[in-house]
Amino acid sequence: MNRQSGFTLLELVIAMAIFALLGLASWGLFDGVVRAQQGTTAHEREFRRLQRAVAMIERDLLQSTEAPVVLQPTGLQLQRSHWRNPLDQPRSERQTLTYRLDNGVLWRESQGEGTPILQRQKLLDEVRDVSWRLFDRHSGWRNEWPSGRDANAPLAMELQLSAGRFEAIRRVLLLPGALP
Numbered sequence: 001m002n003r004q005s006g007f008t009l010l011e012l013v014i015a016m017a018i019f020a021l022l023g024l025a026s027w028g029l030f031d032g033v034v035r036a037q038q039g040t041t042a043h044e045r046e047f048r049r050l051q052r053a054v055a056m057i058e059r060d061l062l063q064s065t066e067a068p069v070v071l072q073p074t075g076l077q078l079q080r081s082h083w084r085n086p087l088d089q090p091r092s093e094r095q096t097l098t099y100r101l102d103n104g105v106l107w108r109e110s111q112g113e114g115t116p117i118l119q120r121q122k123l124l125d126e127v128r129d130v131s132w133r134l135f136d137r138h139s140g141w142r143n144e145w146p147s148g149r150d151a152n153a154p155l156a157m158e159l160q161l162s163a164g165r166f167e168a169i170r171r172v173l174l175l176p177g178a179l180p
Contacts, residue, residue, distance in 0.1 A: 046164045053106065053123040054159065058173045060097055060108075061157055066177075067094075069134060069154060071145050074101040076132045076157075080110075099123075101130045106161070126164045133158040135172075153177040 007015075063080045070077040076099045098109040106124040111117065133141045134154035141158065155177055160170045 043165065046166070049124060050163060050166060050169065054171055056108065056123060057099065057159060058171075061173050061175055064176060065094060066153060069145050069157075071132055071134065071143065074130060075099055099130075101127055104128070106130060106163075124161075124163055128162040130159070130161040132160075 060078070060080050065079045065081045067079040078097055079094050080097050081094045094113050095110045096113075098107075100107050100109065104125060104127055105122055106127045108121045108123050110119045110121075131143075133143055134145050135141055135156040135158070136154055145154065154175055156175060157173050158170065159173060160168060162168055
């Protein structure tokens with residue numbers, strides 16, 4: 001009686017085929033996980049850009065003055081004052097700020113009093129639409145604001161925009177007159 005030990009060639013071929021199928025299945029799973037992670041990272045990056053732009057607009061609005069706000073179909077103009085510095089003292093210089101949508105890019109333009117230099121900063125790209133409204137205690141939401149000083153200063157501003165993969169993001173921002 002001659003007993004053989006080990007595997008036959010057929011058994012080795014079957015084992016290798018099983019390992020190859022497991023390898024292909026795990027590669028497909030790994031590829032799917034990597035693609036999902038890349039999509040999530042891109043979505044997060046776009047969302048952070050949107051958050052940063054809205055936070056800058058909100059900061060400017062909280063430091064806006066009582067000077068009239070000018071609403072335009074694709075833009076907004078206001079004056080800003082008293083931003084913080086290292087000593088936490090208010091500054092007296094005022095800035096005129098303009099937010100403008102130009103060829104799919106939301107721009108922030110600032111110019112100090114008596115300064116001919118206009119600083120332009122890109123806030124957000126791939127913007128399809130932007131609209132602004134102001135809230136007045138007596139007449140509610142308004143798409144236009146009367147020129148000149150108004151006894152009823154606006155209390156809030158609504159910003160609505162569509163950018164990138166985000167459709168109709170709406171944010172209501174309080175103005176200094178609304179804060180206690």
